[in-house]
Amino acid sequence: MFEVIARNGAARAGILHTDHGDVPTPVFMPVGTQGSVKALAQRDLREADAHIILGNTYHLYLRPGADVLERFGGLHAFMSWDRAILTDSGGYQVFSLSELRRIEDKGVTFKSHLDGSTHEFTPEQVVAIQRSIGSDIIMVLDECTPYPCDREYAGTSLELTTRWAERSREELLRTKPLYGHRQLQFGIVQGSVFEDLRQKSARALRSIGFDGYAIGGLAVGEPLEEMYRIVSSVEPALPADKPRYLMGVGTPENLVEAVARGIDMFDCVLPTRNGRNGQVFTSMGTLNLRNASYKEDKRPIDERCLCHVCTTYTRAYLRHLFTSKEVLALNLASLHNVTFYLTLMREMRASILESRFPAWKEETLGRLATGQTLTP
């Protein structure tokens, strides 16, 4: 289900086979929390050549609800998306969005951020909801530790996360997909910024045995060097023949650096969220379309970009849409940004396949640094 087809240093190019199509890696997965990648139509995602998108278990469980999704034959049919879907377990949202009531060995009790109603997530139930969703990749329920986090809390939390991972795997093996297509399951390495805890977590997950391994609990406010240090220390502890997914990361620079450290998969709200605020990514760094300096700028967002937005509209028009609060601005900036991310990943993959990743990396990071920089 996963093949590494080329290596260049620690960087890997591969193919993740799913029943909703092959996913070339390294891959960036646009975030479609509630069954919609914000401001983009499904055909926009196809046009940007997205092979896999994210959904969120917490959000989809609350709305439209697992029952509705089951009646539609799962999220793919409900949202009319026939390529791959990975669902985040919702653990992060339970801890960040909802009013958390109680966390115990059995699971977490929480109040919905929508209507205050009380719900419980157990590792087993989170697998069951993802069976209803029908995602191609199921993530286990975990506790995502905040930053900073003391060693003792990180250690105790990790034990819980590990027990939950075992139960999640058992539940997956005990049950069957509802819609006939295969569902893979990824474990999530936690342990905050403590290398020994991270190693322990990786070993434990390996011994349980998952279809892929995510690194969670990063990009939560720690310095960049800390993030890269943890990625570098975890990577050798993960099986070489399984995909590695760095959750919630990141800027274009972060993606390049993480691929250089052996990561295959990413997701992040940056291209869509920042796009909706007028910030667009270019091969020379970022720019904000609201800026008055673009008032009469006849250039596209990025002269190197071949997306529909860059081949059709000028910065001046896009600025006009943002200053005039036109909804179209959100769609166009998001479409460009997602295309930019996916193109970056495609170019990166090609450079690995052709064993020129180090030179590509140096040139790309150099170019990205010429414009404004974006704090992650």
Add this chain to the structure above:
Amino acid sequence: MFEVIARNGAARAGILHTDHGDVPTPVFMPVGTQGSVKALAQRDLREADAHIILGNTYHLYLRPGADVLERFGGLHAFMSWDRAILTDSGGYQVFSLSELRRIEDKGVTFKSHLDGSTHEFTPEQVVAIQRSIGSDIIMVLDECTPYPCDREYAGTSLELTTRWAERSREELLRTKPLYGHRQLQFGIVQGSVFEDLRQKSARALRSIGFDGYAIGGLAVGEPLEEMYRIVSSVEPALPADKPRYLMGVGTPENLVEAVARGIDMFDCVLPTRNGRNGQVFTSMGTLNLRNASYKEDKRPIDERCLCHVCTTYTRAYLRHLFTSKEVLALNLASLHNVTFYLTLMREMRASILESRFPAWKEETLGRLATGQTLTP
């Protein structure tokens, strides 16, 4: 520049020739006030087969400004739309949106609704701004009387509007287009609900001589019968060989009834504004996608509709997007609604060409009345 190619009773099918393509009439013009038809990309409009859209002189004058538009070679280039554009004169917006300072024979002084700055619109200047915009059809500056409006005010206002129309025509004939393509100019019949004033207005405009004639000051709150009565009374007073444009109208039913009374052109914010609120038009009447009854509805918005939205998404998914406040909802509902309006006009035109408009009208109005109805 305008040909009537078929008649069926008072209803006409024609072609309006512009330097940005032929516009088959009767035609509905989607409203793109600020250089964007709200929530739709220009390629969405092409997909819906829009041949002409509206822009607004007041809004475009304030933002991005006539100077910026000139530097881009006009609105077509600025917004990347190579089909026809009609620009409303902005009179209506001056009277409704801005803080009006003074109306006198020379023109109107007003404060911008954006920043409170003071501006003056004269009939000549409004022509000049539309030269900068480069619209294919220029509307004259007029005073749009409110409803109700007493006879005396309507009469005095009409005299002003008529003098402004003369000056507008002189200014058009005195000046040249800036970008090489031809710009037509329409006069606007006013006179509130008073048939004699309307006749007087129509006669005065005819004697000035315009490329087309609009009926303004309707759909401003008067009963439907009043609107139809005025349209019927004005129509015989307008030249048979020029296009007639009923401004700001209306519901699907209104369009059918007005075409039956000899109108060729329409514009209205209903399909886009109502779409953004979740109200969609179908061949059986309107429905609101926020309604809980669509929670598990696997049908498209309209089973008779072949638009991208109806061939891709269910009511349940669209309802989910609206209840989840996803931006995509705005685009999809607007795309369906605009397609619905344009399809209605195309079917209506075909029925006139085939001399079966009366039967088509009866059948269509019958179908539209089977569902919920929409107050105009």
